[in-house]
Amino acid sequence: MAKDTVNPVDEIDLSETMTKEESDRRVIKAQHRLTQLRLFSAGLLEPQAVGPGLVVLFEGFDAAGKGGAIRRLTASLDPRHVLVHPVGSPTEEELRHHFLWRFQEFIPGRGEMTVFDRSWYGRLLVERVEGEINADVDARSAKEIVEFERMLTNDGVTIVKFWLHISSEEQLKRFTSREKDPLKRWKLTPNDWRNREKYKEYLKALRFVVEKTDQKHARWNLIPAESKPYARVAVLETLIERWEHDLVSRGYEVPAPRHGDFLS
Numbered sequence: 001m002a003k004d005t006v007n008p009v010d011e012i013d014l015s016e017t018m019t020k021e022e023s024d025r026r027v028i029k030a031q032h033r034l035t036q037l038r039l040f041s042a043g044l045l046e047p048q049a050v051g052p053g054l055v056v057l058f059e060g061f062d063a064a065g066k067g068g069a070i071r072r073l074t075a076s077l078d079p080r081h082v083l084v085h086p087v088g089s090p091t092e093e094e095l096r097h098h099f100l101w102r103f104q105e106f107i108p109g110r111g112e113m114t115v116f117d118r119s120w121y122g123r124l125l126v127e128r129v130e131g132e133i134n135a136d137v138d139a140r141s142a143k144e145i146v147e148f149e150r151m152l153t154n155d156g157v158t159i160v161k162f163w164l165h166i167s168s169e170e171q172l173k174r175f176t177s178r179e180k181d182p183l184k185r186w187k188l189t190p191n192d193w194r195n196r197e198k199y200k201e202y203l204k205a206l207r208f209v210v211e212k213t214d215q216k217h218a219r220w221n222l223i224p225a226e227s228k229p230y231a232r233v234a235v236l237e238t239l240i241e242r243w244e245h246d247l248v249s250r251g252y253e254v255p256a257p258r259h260g261d262f263l264s
Contacts, residue, residue, distance in 0.1 A: 023229030030236035031076035053108030060164030
């Protein structure tokens with residue numbers, strides 16, 4: 001990316017919104033199609049053909065709505081057909097290995113699907129912001145991630161990456177709301193408040209991530225998440241578009257949508 005080129009992160013339109021009624025209608029429609037695509041990729045529909053493994057990767061600011069988006073993404077899918085893997089801090093054992101080592105066992109095989117709730121991008125976000133790696137390691141890790149994702153896509157894996165974006169003001173509003181709600185207070189930790197103080201540093205790290213790792217084989221989808229109803233629809237509809245495009249580009253005969261047939 002040239003120095004005078006505007007970073008896509010700075011062009012995210014946080015004014016995007018949607019009514020709850022429209023969002024609910026479009027979420028249900030999208031869930032029908034996702035179920036159909038999932039069954040097709042698993043080789044359970046006609047024409048029978050086991051499709052590529054699917055990785056759906058979520059990153060975003062704390063309280064951006066990743067959990068809600070993931071719940072709606074997986075709500076209509078049989079639990080046997082999707083693995084949701086939440087990613088936390090690496091263990092002592094994992095720290096003894098290359099930073100990508102701990103993700104390998106969760107990469108889906110053909111006909112399988114994994115949703116990563118946070119991912120290997122913690123290397124370029126959390127570890128970078130916390131000063132756990134220097135600039136040389138940062139640059140090297142970005143190149144390794146690009147090649148890791150290229151290796152996966154060349155081997156038949158579809159990768160769809162999401163960043164859910166909210167402003168610092170909206171984040172504070174959601175933190176405060178969680179703090180006041182006994183049923184949501186558990187979601188808020190001291191680390192969340194500490195990370196919030198580094199919002200600008202994370203934003204700078206995000207610009208670096210998009211500049212270095214937004215590649216043709218694994219594009220970033222930057223989702224305005226100031227409006228949760230809008231973000232949930234955007235995630236599901238974008239996933240469908242990316243998934244269908246990849247299946248077609250790999251030569252699969254994707255069945256036409258048949259809404260209403262796949263949800264109980």
